[in-house]
Amino acid sequence: MAINDLSKDLAPIASITMADVVEVKLREYLKKKSFLPGDALPKELELAEALGVSRNVLREALSRLRMLGMIETKKKRGMVLARPDILGTFERVLDPLIIDKETLQDIFELRLVLEMGLADLIYVRKTDKDIAELENIAKKEVNLDNSFRIKNEIAFHGKLYEMSGNDTLKRFQIMLLPIFDYVVTLEKKPTRGKINHMDLVQILKTGSKADFKKGMEAHLKPHFDRLK
Amino acid sequence: MAINDLSKDLAPIASITMADVVEVKLREYLKKKSFLPGDALPKELELAEALGVSRNVLREALSRLRMLGMIETKKKRGMVLARPDILGTFERVLDPLIIDKETLQDIFELRLVLEMGLADLIYVRKTDKDIAELENIAKKEVNLDNSFRIKNEIAFHGKLYEMSGNDTLKRFQIMLLPIFDYVVTLEKKPTRGKINHMDLVQILKTGSKADFKKGMEAHLKPHFDRLK
């Protein structure tokens, strides 16, 4: 696996610290003891002593887990295991400016893939109400200037994600939006598929899932045409 | 947006600490100054003083950024901005045991969506060599006992991701695998679509993209049938 080789080669750049080790050990500990969310954890001093590190180092590791939402702490009550917000942690590193070009492109493609695969969920869960709302969004965009068109574009596709009935997916899309926009504006051709939003709405109303997939493909074709 | 309401309601469980604030401020600082990977950062003492916090608190915040791979530190050289591994951070919280049931289901669906949308990338980038390798994997599975069949199943679908030519996607799939398995084994019906792996390979050889999408849909149908 080329990926693993790479990470192996690149790993020793920064020497590992005690906090790194403690973080891993804590994670293993939580898993091994099969703690469940809400369970109380030992106190800092006990953990520090058990691990043979200063409270300082331990707290650096705990701080990391706390950031990920894996634990929560209160003044006297101590620490409890919590449910991390898996997307919240992801969001912290999603900045177009610090992501390398290849990964940006990968994420751009990831959104396209999601958008295409969405059809299968949408056709399981779409309701008439959803379609009506979608149509309203599409109708509005007829006479809008450019800045508002972008907002409407986002609203339309966002509604599609919403219609998937999958909250995680919807949030994921919101997070990916800035990256997508960034890549699109890098290449400055205007992108306009042969199928527009109103067409898609019509297909949703009367067409089959296969029709919708074809429509989506046509709608996104300008983006796919950039791939190589 | 119901999601935001929820997170707003749930937020004040854990009181925010200085480290939380400093983490945000540091992130803003890095963005505002538009540092680029490799750029040197001020020393800990300077940052601590500028922020009006102890070196201890600052280090807790730095420890978080270091975990995310946003910064790297060396003994005398100081700190430099680095490129975070966006998926590495994600991986840390992807444990089926601590993710709530709804999110698990969402992730399960996410993988299905990816797998369906993959076709559009595969048909841009597939090569004869890829298809030959895929066929080899499919051939092997004819006479395998159950435990090996699962491994082969993973190999086959993994190869499909690989054929997308998108490393991020491929790694993403690897991370999602445990979750997917977990959900599948929760419901214990054996899942077998009408289209098997060899069928898919044949379609890839001679069929159109639409054919492949149909085939994929039939292959994954048992999974989709569970959705509601």
Added chain:
DNA sequence: ACATTTGATATGTCCTACATAAGGGCTTAT
């Protein structure tokens, strides 16, 4: 029985000290 106060305790924050590694400049040898 209920409300209030008081004390104990675990986390949050700060400070100081020292270890360690690495860069920079200095000396020395060829």
Added chain:
DNA sequence: ATAAGCCCTTATGTAGGACATATCAAATGT
């Protein structure tokens, strides 16, 4: 004069102690 080797400086890594603060729980008073 150049290169090698040494020492000094410096920024991060780790340790330990001290106090603030919030909160639970028990003791107290009505």
